[in-house]
Amino acid sequence: MALTEVIDVTKQYRSGDETITPLDEVSLRVERGEFVSLMGASGTGKSTLLNLIAGIDQVTSGSILVDGVDITRLSRPKLADWRAAHIGYVFQTHNLIPVLTAWENVELPLLLLRMSAAERRKRVAVALEAVNLTDRAQHYPRQMSGGQEQRVGIARAIVANPSIVVADEPTGNLDDETTEQILDLLRRVNRELGMTLLMVTHDSEAAAIAQRMIRLERGKLHELTATADALRTSA
Amino acid sequence: MLKFVPYILKGMWRHRTRTLLTVSGAAVALLVFSFVNSVQQGLARLTTNDHSQRTLIVFQENRFCPQSSLLPQDYAGQIAKLPQVTEVVPIKVYTNNCRASLDSIVFQGMPADQLAETRGLEMLAGSMADFVNRQDAAIVGEIVAARRGIKIGEKFSIGGVTVLPVGIVRASQAAENNLIFTHLDFLQRSRGDSQVGVVTQFEVKLSGAADVEATAAAIDDRFRNGPVATATRSKGMFQAETISDLAELIGFIHWLGYACVGLVLALVATTTVMSVQDRIQEHSVLQTIGLRPSRILQLVIGESMILSTTGGLIGVAGGVLLLYFGGFCIAAEGVSIAFQPSLSLAGLGILISAMIGLLAGVAPGWQAAQTKIVTGLRQP
Numbered sequence: 001m002a003l004t005e006v007i008d009v010t011k012q013y014r015s016g017d018e019t020i021t022p023l024d025e026v027s028l029r030v031e032r033g034e035f036v037s038l039m040g041a042s043g044t045g046k047s048t049l050l051n052l053i054a055g056i057d058q059v060t061s062g063s064i065l066v067d068g069v070d071i072t073r074l075s076r077p078k079l080a081d082w083r084a085a086h087i088g089y090v091f092q093t094h095n096l097i098p099v100l101t102a103w104e105n106v107e108l109p110l111l112l113l114r115m116s117a118a119e120r121r122k123r124v125a126v127a128l129e130a131v132n133l134t135d136r137a138q139h140y141p142r143q144m145s146g147g148q149e150q151r152v153g154i155a156r157a158i159v160a161n162p163s164i165v166v167a168d169e170p171t172g173n174l175d176d177e178t179t180e181q182i183l184d185l186l187r188r189v190n191r192e193l194g195m196t197l198l199m200v201t202h203d204s205e206a207a208a209i210a211q212r213m214i215r216l217e218r219g220k221l222h223e224l225t226a227t228a229d230a231l232r233t234s235a
Numbered sequence: 236m237l238k239f240v241p242y243i244l245k246g247m248w249r250h251r252t253r254t255l256l257t258v259s260g261a262a263v264a265l266l267v268f269s270f271v272n273s274v275q276q277g278l279a280r281l282t283t284n285d286h287s288q289r290t291l292i293v294f295q296e297n298r299f300c301p302q303s304s305l306l307p308q309d310y311a312g313q314i315a316k317l318p319q320v321t322e323v324v325p326i327k328v329y330t331n332n333c334r335a336s337l338d339s340i341v342f343q344g345m346p347a348d349q350l351a352e353t354r355g356l357e358m359l360a361g362s363m364a365d366f367v368n369r370q371d372a373a374i375v376g377e378i379v380a381a382r383r384g385i386k387i388g389e390k391f392s393i394g395g396v397t398v399l400p401v402g403i404v405r406a407s408q409a410a411e412n413n414l415i416f417t418h419l420d421f422l423q424r425s426r427g428d429s430q431v432g433v434v435t436q437f438e439v440k441l442s443g444a445a446d447v448e449a450t451a452a453a454i455d456d457r458f459r460n461g462p463v464a465t466a467t468r469s470k471g472m473f474q475a476e477t478i479s480d481l482a483e484l485i486g487f488i489h490w491l492g493y494a495c496v497g498l499v500l501a502l503v504a505t506t507t508v509m510s511v512q513d514r515i516q517e518h519s520v521l522q523t524i525g526l527r528p529s530r531i532l533q534l535v536i537g538e539s540m541i542l543s544t545t546g547g548l549i550g551v552a553g554g555v556l557l558l559y560f561g562g563f564c565i566a567a568e569g570v571s572i573a574f575q576p577s578l579s580l581a582g583l584g585i586l587i588s589a590m591i592g593l594l595a596g597v598a599p600g601w602q603a604a605q606t607k608i609v610t611g612l613r614q615p
Contacts, residue, residue, distance in 0.1 A: 056523050056608040077527045084525025091612075095520045099245035111238045112525045156524075 001068065003196050004030040004053060004164060009062030011048050022048045024219035025062065030164070035190040035197040037210035039224075044216045046200045047168050053198060054087050054166045055079045067163050084112040088157030088195075090167035090186075094149040096141040102128065102152045103137040109160045127155040130193070131185060147178035151185060158189055165189065167199040171206055183209050236533055243538050250510070254542065257506040261546020261588060262553065264495040264502075269554025269576075269584050271492040274565075276580060277572040278478075278485050281410050287471030291439040291451050296464040299477065301328035301435045301569040306463055308434045317453055319445030324349045327422045328435040330569045331394035335481050339566035340379065340393045342415045344422025350374065353440070354406060354416075361387045361402030370421050373398035376412035377405050378573060381562040396425045413564040413571035435569075438470070477570045485572075496587060499543060503595035507539040511599040518603045519611025528604035535600030540592030547588020551581050 006028040012021045022045025030036050040046040051057035053064060055071045063072045066086060074082055088109075096105045106127050110120045128134050131151035141149050150170060157165050167186065171179040187209050190197045201207050213224040247254045281287065293314065295304035311323045327344040347367045350356075356363075359377060366372045375385050380403045385391060390399045398417055406412050423430045441450060451467035458465045468476065475482060511518075518531050526534075555576040563574040 051609055054523070056612075077529065080522060080525050080527040080530075083523065087523075087525075089523050091520070095516070095612075097242070097517060097520070099249045100242065104241070108521075109524050 002029040002065075003032040003034075003067060004028070004198075005065040006049070006053065007063050007065070009049075009052060009064060010060045011045065011052065011057070012060045021219055023052075026216075026219070026221055028214070028221055030196060030198060032196055033190070033194050034212060035187070035210040036199070036212045036214060037207035038198065038200045038214050038216060039202065039204065039207045040216035041202065045219060046202075046216045049216065050166050050168055050198060050200045053164070054089055055083050056089075081112075084109060085160070086163040088160065088162040088165040090150070090153050090157045090165065090170045092169035092172040094141070094146070094153045094173075096149055096152055096156075098141050101138050101140055102133060102144070102148075102155075105141070105152055106155045106159050109156060113160060123159055123161075124155075127159040128152075130158070130189075131155045145178075146174055147181060150174065150178075150182050154182070154185055154189065158193065158195060162195070164196045164198060167197065169200055169202070171201070171203065179203075179206065236530070236537070239530075239534060240537070243534060243541060246510070246514075247538060247541065250513075253506060253509070257502055257542050258546040258549065260502045261499045261543055261591075262550035264499045265547045265550025265584050265588055266554045266557070267550075268492050268495040268587070269551050269558070269580060270574065271488055271495070272580050272583065273554070273558050273574040273576060274485050274572065275489055275492075276577060277409065277574050278482060280408075280575075281478075281570070281572055282471040282475040282482075284408070284471070286408060287474065288469055289441055289443075289445075289447065290470040291437075291441065291447065291454070291467050292470050292473040293437040293439060293454055293465050293467045294435075294473065296455075296466045298466075299568060300333045301330060302333060304328075304435045305430070305433045306436065306465065307461075308432050310458065310461075310465070311434075311437055313457060314437060314439055314454055317450060317457075319442045319450055320439055321442050322349070322353060322440040324353065324438040324440075325419060325434040326436050326438055327419055327430070327433075328569045329394070329396060329422055329426070330566070332566075333568055335478075335565060335567040337563065337565050338382070339413075339569075339571070340383075340415065341413060341566055341569050341571060342373075342396055342398075342417055342422055344417045344419040346419050350416055354411070355408075356404040356406055359403045359405055361400070363402060365401035366416075366418075369399065369401065370418055371397065371399050372401040372418070374402040374404050374416040375400045376414045376416075377403055378412040378562040378564050379415060381560075382564070394426075396422070409573040409575045410564075410571045412562075412573055413566060439467075474570045477568045478572065481565065481567050481572070496591065499546065499588065500591045500595055503539050503543045503546075503592060504599070506542060507535060507595050507599045510538060511535055511603045515603070515606060515611045515614040519606065519608045519614075522608050523612070532597075532600040532604040535603050536593060536596035539596030539599075540589055543592030543595060544585065544589045547585050547591075551584035551588075554584070555581055 008025045010025050011023040012019055038046045059072050063070050106124045128137055131154055133151050171182050189195050207213050215222045295306055298304040308325050311325045315323045324345055329342040330339055332339045351363050366374050385400050387400050447469055454467040455465050558574050558576040565572050
């Protein structure tokens with residue numbers, strides 16, 4: 001069974017007198033352990049689809065099954081609990097909590113789960129080590145570079161060992177060198193930790209590191225050919 | 236929720252100027268609130284306590300100022316013969332200022348043995364024996380002693396009355412801490428014009444079973460056709476009528492207390508709204524991570540409650556210290572109202588500040604909790 005199934009999802013919203021349909025009966029399957037990149041021009045609805053899968057936006061019609069749970073039927077509180085346990089979200093603008101240190105930002109999702117303080121400490125340490133920021137644990141976001149902030153954001157997304165990590169333009173605000181580091185980190189998250197990754201990007205080079213590339217055009221999904229990276233892996 | 240307290244505190248620290256201003260405003264308002272309520276409590280203590288209800292004051296009829304009430308001292312013997320009367324204390328009152336004042340000095344002259352036995356005075360310094368043995372000796376209430384810097388053994392003169400303080404006391408009735416007790420005959424002679432045999436009032440203690448109103452009527456009936464007619468009321472009623480103008484004013488200023496509460500509510504609510512508006516995106520990030528909307532509401536309310544309660548604690552503590560060490564007291568016509576701190580006053584202040592925090596946080600917290608996550612994430 002696929003980890004995530006998007007079934008005939010339509011998303012509409014009103015903008016003045018106009019009804020906009022960024023997603024029109026879209027269907028998608030993401031297998032466990034896959035790294036999928038979702039491409040498309042600005043305004044094509046790729047972030048909307050990501051947000052629907054992450055459970056932070058609501059479908060107009062259709063359903064989304066993650067690990068067998070139809071998240072479109074969950075109440076707001078239940079959906080929040082579900083996100084805490086199953087979703088790791090990497091934002092384009094990092095969105096770290098400015099008053100918390102790197103350690104505290106990473107620890108935040110774990111405060112919502114039943115877990116001892118010792119277990120929390122262990123997991124945060126492992127996550128920060130995975131993104132190579134152990135020495136920055138007590139630094140505040142304002143004391144870090146954009147790349148370091150994004151690495152903390154990735155550590156925060158993976159620390160609770162979610163079912164799926166979604167990343168919305170994770171390299172959108174970074175320079176080339178840092179972009180390369182972040183993409184490499186995401187690839188390691190997928191390969192070494194075995195986490196399922198769904199990444200939205202408008203950068204075809206960034207998208208190419210995924211095993212599957214999907215393009216969103218006029219509200220419809222188009223599967224592209226296997227990526228170079230995937231080909232390399234299979235070879 | 237406790238796990239998120241550091242997050243709340245750090246958020247407040249990040250905007251420390253705003254936090255400081257809000258806490259300061261709440262503190263000042265709660266300090267004023269404590270003061271206003273201590274005045275009201277002082278008035279209530281004066282007029283409604285059991286002692287005030289079970290004790291009669293016999294005053295000259297149609298007289299209100301203690302200077303003008305001149306009763307024959309030998310009335311005491313006649314009053315004492317009435318049924319249910321357990322004790323009659325003849326009292327000469329002298330005050331340096333009959334009008335309402337924060338620094339009125341009120342002397343009460345009474346027989347030394349009755350002062351020692353019936354007033355329930357706790358001797359803080361000095362001795363009652365020294366008072367009994369010396370004619371110009373005075374026992375000074377702790378409030379007036381602190382206010383005027385009166386020390387044992389250092390003679391002082393006020394309004395032509397010169398006394399030697401030999402004791403500083405704490406009375407069971409807070410208002411009596413503003414009195415200076417002297418020997419009755421000393422006060423009768425003290426100002427040149429001898430008033431020996433004349434007193435200002437009688438304090439009449441009744442047995443537990445006595446009918447207060449009937450006894451008061453019996454006293455007035457007895458002297459209706461005597462040389463000086465009397466007006467007898469319970470001590471509470473006497474004091475309430477004597478300071479009725481002041482009581483009206485005090486009744487009015489309780490609105491000031493409500494205004495303080497409103498002020499803190501507006502202040503904390505404004506700060507909370509600003510805080511929420513600053514953090515629309517942050518709250519959406521927290522919800523994305525998995526915080527329930529109700530948890531966001533709790534975070535906002537928690538912050539406003541911490542702000543308000545911290546201000547309240549500081550204000551109430553400041554008020555209690557000021558009232559305790561300030562020894563404030565207002566007197567009119569020889570009757571004093573003591574502004575005293577109390578546990579109930581402090582508790583009320585803190586409870587009200589916590590409630591204000593709760594109320595101030597509900598609307599902004601609800602707004603924060605109901606904001607759609609994707610809308611919030613798009614905020615700058």
